[in-house]
Amino acid sequence: MKHSSAGPIYAYEPWTVTEHTLDTEQNLRDETIFAVANGYIGMRANFEEGYYGPLGTSLRGTYINGFYESAPIVYGEETYGSAHERETMLNVADAQVIRIWLEDEPVHMFQGTLFGYWRQLDMRKGTVTRTIQWRSLEGREVEITFERMASLDDPHLLLFRCTVKPMNFDGKIRFESEIDGNVVNQSSSGDPRSGSSFSGPVLTTLEMRENKTYMGIAQRTRVTGFHVTCAAEHKFSGGEYELETDSSSGRVEKRFTVSAQAGEQFTLEKYVVYHASEEPNIGDLWKEGIRQLDEAWERGYESYAIVQEGILDEFWMSADIAIEGDEALQQGLRFSAYHMFQSVGRDGRTNMAAKGLTGEGYEGHYFWDTEMYVLPFFLYTEPEIARKLLDYRHYILPEAREWAAKLNFKGALFPWRTISGKETSAYFPAGTAQIHINADIAHAIKIYNEAVDDPDYKYGDGLEILIETSRFFADYGSFIPGRGFCINGVTGPDEYTALVNNNAYTNVMVQDLFEYTVKLMEEMKDMHEGRCEELCDRLQVSDAEIGSWRKMAEEMFIYRDQGMIGQDDTFLHKAPWNFADTPKDKYPLLLHYHPMDIYRHQVLKQADLVLAFHVHPERFTRAEKARAYLYYEGLTTHDSSLSACVHSMVASELGYLDQAYEFFMETARLDLDDTHGNVKDGIHAAAMAGSRLAILNGFAGMKQDEDKLSFRPVIPDQWERYAFSLKWKGRRLHINISADSTTYRVLEGDPVKIEHFGVEAELEEELTLPNRVLGGVLFDLDGVITDTAELHYQAWKELADELNIPFDREYNEKLKGVDRMASLKLILQNGDREFSQDELVKLADQKNERYKKLLETLTPDALLPGVRKLLKALRRDGILVALASASRNAPTVLDRLGVTDLFDYVADAGAVALQKPDAEIFLNAAEGLGVHPLRCIGIEDAEAGVLAIHRAGMPAIGIGTEETLPDADHHVATPADLTPALLREWMEEFPKRELKG
Numbered sequence: 001m002k003h004s005s006a007g008p009i010y011a012y013e014p015w016t017v018t019e020h021t022l023d024t025e026q027n028l029r030d031e032t033i034f035a036v037a038n039g040y041i042g043m044r045a046n047f048e049e050g051y052y053g054p055l056g057t058s059l060r061g062t063y064i065n066g067f068y069e070s071a072p073i074v075y076g077e078e079t080y081g082s083a084h085e086r087e088t089m090l091n092v093a094d095a096q097v098i099r100i101w102l103e104d105e106p107v108h109m110f111q112g113t114l115f116g117y118w119r120q121l122d123m124r125k126g127t128v129t130r131t132i133q134w135r136s137l138e139g140r141e142v143e144i145t146f147e148r149m150a151s152l153d154d155p156h157l158l159l160f161r162c163t164v165k166p167m168n169f170d171g172k173i174r175f176e177s178e179i180d181g182n183v184v185n186q187s188s189s190g191d192p193r194s195g196s197s198f199s200g201p202v203l204t205t206l207e208m209r210e211n212k213t214y215m216g217i218a219q220r221t222r223v224t225g226f227h228v229t230c231a232a233e234h235k236f237s238g239g240e241y242e243l244e245t246d247s248s249s250g251r252v253e254k255r256f257t258v259s260a261q262a263g264e265q266f267t268l269e270k271y272v273v274y275h276a277s278e279e280p281n282i283g284d285l286w287k288e289g290i291r292q293l294d295e296a297w298e299r300g301y302e303s304y305a306i307v308q309e310g311i312l313d314e315f316w317m318s319a320d321i322a323i324e325g326d327e328a329l330q331q332g333l334r335f336s337a338y339h340m341f342q343s344v345g346r347d348g349r350t351n352m353a354a355k356g357l358t359g360e361g362y363e364g365h366y367f368w369d370t371e372m373y374v375l376p377f378f379l380y381t382e383p384e385i386a387r388k389l390l391d392y393r394h395y396i397l398p399e400a401r402e403w404a405a406k407l408n409f410k411g412a413l414f415p416w417r418t419i420s421g422k423e424t425s426a427y428f429p430a431g432t433a434q435i436h437i438n439a440d441i442a443h444a445i446k447i448y449n450e451a452v453d454d455p456d457y458k459y460g461d462g463l464e465i466l467i468e469t470s471r472f473f474a475d476y477g478s479f480i481p482g483r484g485f486c487i488n489g490v491t492g493p494d495e496y497t498a499l500v501n502n503n504a505y506t507n508v509m510v511q512d513l514f515e516y517t518v519k520l521m522e523e524m525k526d527m528h529e530g531r532c533e534e535l536c537d538r539l540q541v542s543d544a545e546i547g548s549w550r551k552m553a554e555e556m557f558i559y560r561d562q563g564m565i566g567q568d569d570t571f572l573h574k575a576p577w578n579f580a581d582t583p584k585d586k587y588p589l590l591l592h593y594h595p596m597d598i599y600r601h602q603v604l605k606q607a608d609l610v611l612a613f614h615v616h617p618e619r620f621t622r623a624e625k626a627r628a629y630l631y632y633e634g635l636t637t638h639d640s641s642l643s644a645c646v647h648s649m650v651a652s653e654l655g656y657l658d659q660a661y662e663f664f665m666e667t668a669r670l671d672l673d674d675t676h677g678n679v680k681d682g683i684h685a686a687a688m689a690g691s692r693l694a695i696l697n698g699f700a701g702m703k704q705d706e707d708k709l710s711f712r713p714v715i716p717d718q719w720e721r722y723a724f725s726l727k728w729k730g731r732r733l734h735i736n737i738s739a740d741s742t743t744y745r746v747l748e749g750d751p752v753k754i755e756h757f758g759v760e761a762e763l764e765e766e767l768t769l770p771n772r773v774l775g776g777v778l779f780d781l782d783g784v785i786t787d788t789a790e791l792h793y794q795a796w797k798e799l800a801d802e803l804n805i806p807f808d809r810e811y812n813e814k815l816k817g818v819d820r821m822a823s824l825k826l827i828l829q830n831g832d833r834e835f836s837q838d839e840l841v842k843l844a845d846q847k848n849e850r851y852k853k854l855l856e857t858l859t860p861d862a863l864l865p866g867v868r869k870l871l872k873a874l875r876r877d878g879i880l881v882a883l884a885s886a887s888r889n890a891p892t893v894l895d896r897l898g899v900t901d902l903f904d905y906v907a908d909a910g911a912v913a914l915q916k917p918d919a920e921i922f923l924n925a926a927e928g929l930g931v932h933p934l935r936c937i938g939i940e941d942a943e944a945g946v947l948a949i950h951r952a953g954m955p956a957i958g959i960g961t962e963e964t965l966p967d968a969d970h971h972v973a974t975p976a977d978l979t980p981a982l983l984r985e986w987m988e989e990f991p992k993r994e995l996k997g
Contacts (some may be wrong), residue, residue: 007137008196008328008673009026009029009672009673009674010033010331011690012079012327012328012333013330013331013488014327014330014331015098015122015123015124015334016120016123017033017034017120017121017174017331017335017672018118018119018121018759019034019117019118019120020090020117020118020121020346022109022114022117023119024053024054024057025562026049026055026058027053027058028059028680029674029679029680030119030361030994031044031045031046031058031059031483031680032044032045032123032358032359032679032680032682032683033045033671033672033679034119034121034128034672034679035356035358035359035683036126036127036128036149036150036158036342036358037150037342037343037356037358038147038150038151038152038155038337038342038358039065039155039157039342039343039346039347039350040064040065040155040156040274040345040346040350041062041063041064041065041150041158041274041357041469042062042063042065042150042342042343042357042358043061043063043096043150043158043347043354043357044060044061044358044359045060045119045128045149045549046058046059046060046061046094046096046108047108047130047146047527048096048097048098048099048148048160048162049098049099049100049106049107049108049144050097050099050108051108051517052105052108052109052111053110053993057725057765059186059359059360059680059841060091060094060096060097060183060241060361061091061094061186062091062092062093062094062183063089063090063091063092063273063357063359063360063364064089064092064228064274065089065345065351065353065357065364066227066349066350066351066419067092067226067244067614068087068088068089068090068091068221068224068226068278068364068419068420069087069088069090069198069202069221069222069223069224069226069571070085070086070087070088070223070224071085071086071088071223072084072085072086073086073426075426076258076271076340077256079428080110081406081407081865082323082426082428082433083422083423083424083425083426083428083431083432085098085424085881086199086284086363086424086426087364087365087418087419087423087424088185088360088363088364088367089353089360089363089364089419089663089920090185090202090203091183091184091185091219091360092183092203092219092228092230092274092276093142093179093180093181093183093203093217093219093228094178094179094181094183095158095177095178095179095180095230095232095270095272096148096158096160097177097178097179097180097253098146098175098176098177098178098268098270099124099174099175099176099178100142100173100174100175101145101174102136102140102142102162102166102169103138103140103171103172104172104174105136105137105138105140105544105576106135106436107132107136107142107144109132109994111137111351112134112135112136112137113134113135114132114134115133115134115209116132116133116134116143116944117131117132117133117185117384118130118131118132119131121335121338122495123335123338124309124312124313124316124333125149125308125309125312126149126150126152126308126311126312126338126342126674127147127148127149127305127306128147128148128306128311129145129146129147129205130145130146130147130777131143131144131145131146132144132169132298135888136170137382137407139168139169140166140167140168140169140171140669141166141167141168141169141458142166142167142173142559142876143162143164143165143167143471144161144162144163144165145161145162146161146162146902147160148160148161149302149305149308151304151306151307151308151340152290152307152308152311152312152313152342153304153307153308154304155346155347156273156274156275156288156289157271157272157273157292157304158271158272158274159264159269159270159271159272159304159321160269160270160271160272161268161269161270161301161303162175162267162268162270163265163267164260164261164265165264165265165266166260166261166263166264167262167263168262168910169187169262169300170260170261170262171259171260172254172257172259172260173257173258173260173266173619174255174257174258175236175255175256175257175268176253176254177214177215177232177251177255177268177270178251178252178254179215179217179230179231179251179253180251181199181203181217181219181251181252181253182202182249182251183203183232184202185201185202185203185360185380185652185786186196186360189203190300192238195198197439197468198856199355202221202222203219203221203222203228204218204219204220204221204222205217205218205219205249206219206227206251206282206283207879208247208250208252209252209286210247210254212232212243213233213234213235213236213243213254213891214232214233214293214694215231215232215245215252215253215254215288216229216231216232216252216289217229217230217231217250217251218282218286218306219278219423220283223711224278225278225280225885226276226277226278227276227277227278227279227280227281227282227285228274228275228276228277228285228890229274229275229276229282229285229286229289229452229988230272230274230292231272231273231286231289231290232270232271232272232293233269233271233293233294233296233689233833234254234256234268234269234270234271234627235266235268235269235297235300235317236256236266236269237266237267237269238258238264238265238267238560239258239260239264239266240258240639240749240870241256241257241258242256242257243255243256244253244257247366253908256268259948261897262326269300269301270302271293271296271297272435273288273289273292273293273296274295276640280743281464292535294433297760299849304398308641308790310895312341312420315341315382317724317725317732318381318382318725318726318727318732319337319341319381319382319692320334320337320724320725321333321334321337321692321695321722321723321724322721322722322723322724323719323721324719324720324721324722325718325719325721326569326718326719327469327670328665328669329552329610329665329719331672331778332665332667332668332669332672332691333668333691333692333695334669335672335688336668336687336692337377337381337687337688337692338669338689339356339358339671339683339685340356340377340378340685340688340689341358341382342356343356343358343683343685344356344374344378344385344389345388345389345392345536346385346388347556348388348391348392348395348396348400348415348606349392350392350679351366351392352366352369352370352389352685353365353366353682353685354366354367354369354372354682354685354686355448355681355682355683355684355685356683356685358682358683359680359681359682359683360681360682361678361681361682362417363424364419364420364684365417365418365424366392366417366418366752367416367417367437367686367895368416368434368437368440368441368493369642369685369686369689370389370444370614371389371393371437371440371441371443371619372440372443372444372611372686373378373443373642373645373685373686373687373689373690373693374389374685374686374689375389375390375444375447375448376444376447376689376693376697377689377692377693378716379447379448379451380451380696380726380727380728381692381726381727382450382727383452383457383727384447386451386452386831387454387457389444390444390445390448390457390461390762391461393441393465394416394422394461394462394464394465396414396415396418396420397412397464397465397468397882398421399415399418399420399421399422399423400412400413400414400415400468401468403415403422403423404472407432408474409472409475409476410470410472410474411436411467411468411469411470411471411472411473411474411475412438412469412471412472413432413438414437414438414441414467414469414939415437416431416434416437416754417431417433417713425584425624427489427594429498429499430491430495430498430576431488431597432497433489433498434495435473435476435487435488435490435506436490436492436493436494436503436509436510437507438472438513438925439469439470439473439510439513440507440509441465441469442465442466442469442470442509442512442516443509443512443513443615444519445462445465445466445811446512446516446719447704448462449462449706449708449730450704450705451704451729451856452729453730454758458520459520459524459528459531459535463517463520463521463524463535464535464539464589465467465834466513466516466517466520466541467517467521467541468601469513470513470514470517471547473487473510473513473514474475474514474545474548474549474552474734475550477510477552479552479555479611480557480644481707482651483557483559483956484555484556484557485551485552485553485555485556486501486502486504486507486557487501487510488500488501488502488508489501490503490506491503492504492506492567492568493505493605493606493607493608493611493642494567494604494605494606494608495590495606495640496589496590496599496603496604496605496637496639497567497571497599497600497603497604497608498595498599499599500568500569500570500571501568501569501570502557502558502559502566502568502569503567503568503608504558504565504566504567504568504608504609504612505567505609505611505612507556507557507606508556508558508612508615508619509612509615509616509797510552510556510923511552511553511619512553512616512619513549514549514552514553514556514602515550515553517546518549518550518822519643520551521541521546523818524708530695533854535906542835547922548578555801559572559650559859562913562914563623563624563627563914563918563920564627564628564631565609565620565624565628567604567608567632567979570916572600572602573775574600574601574602575601575602576601576602576603576635577601577602577603577635578597578704578759579603587639588605588637588639589603589605589637589639590605590639592842596922602635603635603636604632604635604636604637605636605637605638605639605643605795606636606639606640606642606643606646607632607636607638607642607643607646608632609628609632609638609646609648609995610628610629610632610633610646610650610678613628613629613650614646614649614650614653614697615698617653617703618865619924621920622654622919622923622927622933622952623912623918623919623920623923623924625650625653625654626654626919626920626923626951626952627914627918627919628665628954629647629650629651629654629869629919630951631753632646633659633739633886638666641676641684641686641687642686642687642690644664644666644667644670644690644700645663645664645667645687645690645693645694646681646690647659647660647662647663648660648663648664648667648694648698648892649693649694649698650699650701651663651698652694652701652714653698653712654715654953655702655933655952655953655954656953657714657716657717659700660694660698660716661716661718663694664691664694664695666700666701667694668691670684670687670691671683671684671688672686672689676744679817680728695722695724696724696949697723698725699714699737700712700713700715700724700735701713702716702726705730707753708752708753708754708755708760708995709728709733709752709753709754709755710754710756710758711742711744711754711755711756711757712733712756712757712773712932712934713737713742713771714771715739715771717738719869720738721736721737721738722737723735723736723737725747728752729745729749730749730750731747731748731749731750731754732747732748732749733745733746733747733763734753736745736763736772736816737771739771739772740770740771740772740987741768741770741771742756742768742771743766743768744756744763744766744767744768744769745763745765745766746763746764746765746766746768751763751765752858753934754767756769757769757771757893757932757934757935758932763969770933771908772935772987773935773970773984773987774879774935774937774980774984774987775811775879775880775929775931775932775935775936776827776879776880776881776925776926776929776931776935776936776937777874777879777880777881777882777884777936777937777938777939777983778881778882778883778884778922778925778936778937778938778939778949778954779816779881779882779883779884779885779938779939780884780885780938780939780940780941780942781883781885781887781890781893781947782885782887782941783816783940783942783943783959784818784861784864784867784939784940784959784975785864785867785883785893785894785897785899785975786858786862786863786864786865786867786893786897787862788858788862789812789816790894791851791854791855791857791858792812792815792851793809793812794850794854795847795848795850795851795854796812796815796847798826798850799827799843799846799847799850800827803831803833804831805827805830805831806830807830811827811830815827816941816942816944817886817916817917817940817942817943817944817945818886818915818916818944819909819915820847820848820915821840821842821889821917824840824843824844825840837888841842846883846895848888848889851889852889852892853866855889855892855893855896856895858896858897859896859897860896860897860898860899862896862897863898863899863992864974864975864976865896865974865975865976866974866975866977866978867899867975867976868899868902868977869903869976870975870976870978871899871903872902873979873980874980879980879983880904880929880930880931881902881903881904881905881929882904882905882906882907882925882926882928883903883905883925883927884904884907884908884921884924884925884938885906885907885921886909886915886916886921888909888910890906890909891906893949894906896928905928905929906926906928907921907922907925908924908926908991909921911924912924915946916948917940917945917947917948917951918948918951919949919951919952919953920946922936922938922948922949922952922954923952926952926954932947933952933953933954934953934954936952936953936954936988937955937956937983937987938952938954938955938956938957939956939957939958939959939975939978940956940957940958940963940965940968941958941959941960941965941975943964943965943966946958946967948965948969950967955969955970955986955989956968956969957960957969957970957971957972957978957983957986958970958971958972959971959975960972960973961972969986970986
């Protein structure tokens with residue numbers, strides 16, 4: 001597990017992020033953190049007056065969502081169907097520039113004396129403010145405050161306000177406001193996650209304009225032929241000014257000069273608009289820009305600031321998550337939500353770049369991150385934005401159809417990375433081969449349909465995408481005799497494992513896609529027959545085709561081996577990566593090891609199968625999830641920022657709260673703490689979205705279907721309370737969770753059906769329900785209910801003597817908590833003879849027959865002291881009781897002891913894939929009781945059993961001492977020491993230990 005960096009970079013503040021010193025070494029990071037954006041335009045937090053620090057410690061950047069340049073991808077050896085062109089989001093004209101001169105001395109922080117510095121992002125106001133106090137080489141002192149925002153009201157508008165106050169001098173002060181079109185993109189440093197390989201200017205200047213305080217520049221990309229205009233208007237206050245204009249190749253500047261006296265204050269407001277178009281309509285772009293600038297000049301900075309705060313107030317009503325008891329987390333959650341809101345495209349033609357609009361990492365491309373992380377964030381906060389993200393996929397559906405046809409497949413294949421809709425991934429094993437993106441988009445459509453009443457989309461654009469993606473997978477996969485429907489030659493979410501057969505995540509997602517598409521087609525036929533016929537005619541969908549999708553879903557192949565789900569057909573048969581001898585400075589592995597080395601090992605970059613557990617938990621047993629989570633987590637480097645939040649959510653579901661919290665904290669403060677060391681390239685948008693998902697879907701356990709929301713709330717020890725709001729089906733709900741209870745409230749809309757720990761309830765206005773209550777007690781048999789160890793010993797002893805194998809009571813201790821076959825193998829280790837599998841089964845059966853005969857001597861007197869009293873007390877208190885024993889003779893033992901009627905359920909030891917310390921027997925017992933595992937407690941006398949209970953996500957009570965059972969949460973000498981009241985008290989505590997894999 002990767003751990004977060006130590007100590008905060010920025011002070012913990014509930015609604016702001018503040019820095020008090022200028023750090024040139026970390027300036028690139030700070031330029032990302034304090035960036036402003038609005039979904040259309042984004043601007044890095046560059047200094048208006050200019051940056052004169054060390055080379056390579058600043059990247060001046062302004063970006064328009066979806067505005068890009070193309071260039072050929074150069075291959076040494078090009079394969080058929082390779083992507084031909086790359087696309088790079090462009091750095092457009094720089095309009096941030098506001099230089100200040102005191103007489104003939106320029107103000108900048110790298111000469112003279114900086115004796116005051118402060119910069120703050122205010123997430124309620126949507127502004128960034130920076131104040132400097134500076135002394136020139138000639139002793140002039142000045143205080144300057146720079147304010148900026150990207151208007152959330154007008155997506156084309158950026159606003160700046162610069163206030164200058166001379167502190168100890170009288171004289172000339174000059175404001176120089178500039179638009180500089182001579183911009184370039186960051187060149188890639190060899191890290192595939194960072195910038196582009198454009199090494200020079202890409203934009204050609206077509207025209208520059210200026211009139212009084214107005215100025216502008218028009219430019220065009222060289223290859224795509226896109227056009228962009230940037231124009232600015234100014235308002236000056238505080239005194240009379242002299243105005244000059246200066247322009248040269250690709251830049252235009254306005255100079256405002258005033259005569260100042262100490263203590264006076266002068267303010268320049270600068271309004272900037274950007275307009276981009278794929279068409280050569282510069283005249284329209286100029287005209288619209290002038291209209292917006294005229295409005296901005298009339299309204300002024302403060303008017304937009306008021307509207308900005310109002311828009312954010314509305315956003316926070318649904319997006320805020322309040323945490324009591326963790327100020328670091330509180331800041332991190334709000335920072336993530338804020339950047340999500342300001343970075344996402346809202347027009348149905350653009351999307352969410354992996355780095356938002358804050359940097360050039362991943363070249364501004366859109367990935368599957370949108371559907372699996374970003375869209376779920378907005379689905380419950382701003383569902384209108386979620387719809388626009390889906391509209392983007394339908395907008396590029398023609399390109400997806402063309403791409404599938406290019407690769408000789410039916411239907412549509414969406415690009416792995418793109419801006420325009422065309423595939424731009426040059427390395428197909430970790431790009432185009434990730435065809436799961438089709439199913440990811442389908443999943444996003446499904447959860448949108450469940451959360452929003454939007455039948456036009458559901459049976460229109462959404463269903464069209466489902467049909468075309470189903471067609472693709474139907475053509476791509478194959479029926480393999482003895483296996484079923486297989487999808488071979490793919491890469492799953494884990495990019496350290498490429499080009500495999502039957503990636504489990506992909507297959508499960510495709511299975512759900514097939515089922516859901518068939519379901520909607522049948523619904524539409526029943527409810528909108530005419531519309532269904534029109535759709536089927538237009539897309540040429542037949543009943544036979546729909547039937548084939550149903551069959552493919554029914555026969556979808558998932559690789560399983562001895563109770564373990566394989567990430568793919570071969571993963572479990574590879575050698576594990578040598579983590580012990582991998583230096584820390586060799587992570588991420590992709591930057592230090594060749595793919596041939598990585599691909600041949602068991603090692604993961606990020607959650608893969610574990611992600612399937614989060615997306616489709618209902619398709620796996622809880623035992624499968626617990627078993628595989630522990631196995632795969634130990635093999636995961638979490639080199640991807642997408643990984644930690646997924647592991648947090650699944651760990652929460654399984655009751656592994658320590659791990660859930662640790663992963664969550666890495667996600668929630670990933671950028672503020674710069675955990676991955678690359679915030680300089682831009683935010684990690686998907687991880688930011690994941691921090692909210694880890695609260696709602698992880699700790700609160702929220703799931704949805706078409707008619708209800710389900711919750712399974714847990715709370716980390718570090719918190720006193722957490723609360724959040726969400727939108728769902730036209731309602732706004734508020735959920736307040738403490739250790740003891742959860743309060744659900746309907747803030748807007750109609751009553752709604754909810755489910756709390758598996759129990760349904762109707763939420764009309766407000767409802768408070770208990771959380772961690774004791775619903776079930778799960779007992780082991782030997783050493784807990786009775787002590788049949790002597791009978792087992794006698795049976796094993798007789799068998800060992802017959803085989804002339806030494807066996808005594810001391811060696812018998814090794815068999816404690818071990819199933820029959822494993823016990824036999826331990827005994828046979830002391831002999832010198834090999835046995836076939838058939839012979840082993842025969843010997844195990846012989847031992848069992850001896851043991852069953854000895855059981856006939858068992859009487860109710862063999863019940864351990866206090867057991868009958870405890871069982872009766874639990875029944876009186878309405879607490880259900882189950883037996884979770886590895887012994888297949890357990891029902892016989894209970895019957896001989898006369899306590900069968902005091903057990904509500906006896907787990908079948910023969911029905912489990914693996915014995916203790918695997919969790920399955922305890923999870924099956926909880927399921928048999930109909931009690932959520934997180935409302936159960938287990939009682940054991942063997943260390944393997946204690947570990948099994950913890951793997952089931954339950955507290956473990958040990959019959960023994962701390963020496964004999966060091967991992968148990970509590971210890972008693974005998975069951976007689978236990979009471980329902982004591983068990984309830986201990987139930988409130990979760991296991992606080994690192995789980996053993």
